[in-house]
Amino acid sequence: MSQSDIDIAIVGCGIVGAILALGLLKSNQAQPRTKLTIRVYEQTAVPREYGAGIGFTTATRKCMALMDERIADCVGVVATLNGEPENPDYSMRFVDGFRTFPVPQDEGYEDVSIHGKVYKLYVGPRGFEGCHRAQFLEKIMKLMPEGIVQFKKRVEGFEYLDSGRVRLDFADGEQTECDLVIACDGIRSRMRELLFTSAYNAQYTHQLAFRGLVPMDAAIQKLSRYRALRQHMQCGPNAHIMHFPVAKQQLMNVVAFVQDPNEWSSTSMTAPAQKSEVVGAFREWGPFVRALIDLLPENLDKWAVFDTYECPIPRYAERRVALAGDAAHAASPHHGAGAGMGVEDALALVVALTRARADVDRGVAVGKTLEAALKAYSKVRYERSQWVVRSSRQLGWTFEWMNPDVGAEMDRAFADIRDRSHQVWHFKVEGMVAEVEREYHRVL
């Protein structure tokens, strides 16, 4: 490390921390005089992601590509197309999964067709690509140079030093110093708690997500090829259930959301679950939904859905410490956009810190440029990402006919889904980049 290097610590090596590190490292390739030295501190022993699906929008992939083309390529490699592999289907489908059918007295229902209107939402070519999470993180980590990530390093505390630098304290008793900290430590962020107190911890939304994988052959046999290979969201009272193909169409991922009046007391956000819990929750739904649930394995996982809807932090940065990804704005998963927001954050940080570094090259004080970069980042990213936190909750209510403005009217529900989704998808990435640069120069 030379005297003029800027020493950046990233806390957490989830999707956002890893992508941010790669974006910052790539910016060094332009051979600036001042280099960014990157260290990522991860509490686990190895990179870890759950084996579930995650979708990325075109805007998210564009942000990835602007940081490093290879990151966006990783999505393409592991993504599973919706529909037939040789004839992809670029629409999401929303249906009323509840009405139309009385519960059959005997459970020997045969008719599993979808009756009523199918609402199609066009996402555009490769507009929302679904990947296996663990596979995506594994690909990304292959791009990470040796020695950047230090595992088994849980950050417990930090302190500003008189020099302006920041000291990080690890759970193992070790310490390190750096010029800047970016905390990407997820929904249960320790750094958020240290900066803003535990009053801002993410809260349980009283919703459970049951998740299971079904062999595609079995799904096709029971639900028909056309429906099994295409994403569908089944809406209804106080619950909703979606399915989409994963693992290159070999498996169907099923996620069933149900309201839960109880508190979530476990320290883990997941717990083992039984199929019977899902069967019970959807007992009175239409035959397609019950046939879908019938396909699930006996042993499932359930995830407690948490978010920061009720306790938004007031800003994303203080002096030389910033929060990004779920640490800054944890959303419920109904927009499928939480990681996407984190990727947008990462690009905004790369742009702001590239400007800061250029000014350090011109002789401006490091502290001044870094604080200006974080202020610009926080200002530009706050409104949109907080809107996504709120809208994700509201979209969940729409799916579950709990939105008082929409009720159980599927035409109105679909209009709400379409408008909210477009606001997430049709994002002007270049506009954000320009805004970060403007804001940086304004506050410097």
Ligand SMILES: Cc1cc2nc3c(=O)[nH]c(=O)nc-3n(C[C@H](O)[C@H](O)[C@H](O)COP(=O)(O)OP(=O)(O)OC[C@H]3O[C@@H](n4cnc5c(N)ncnc54)[C@H](O)[C@@H]3O)c2cc1C
């Ligand atoms: C059911 C569900 C479906 C979803 N679907 C989508 C989707 O389709 N599209 C989408 O964009 N988003 C989706 N999301 C949201 C997305 O999963 C999250 O927004 C994203 O994973 C957050 O990434 P992150 O890197 O900020 O946090 P995390 O992935 O939680 O990573 C945080 C990392 O920090 C580490 N860490 C934590 N504390 C410390 C510490 N003190 N010291 C060191 N390391 C620490 C952790 O071990 C972890 O590796 C979904 C979420 C759920 C629950």
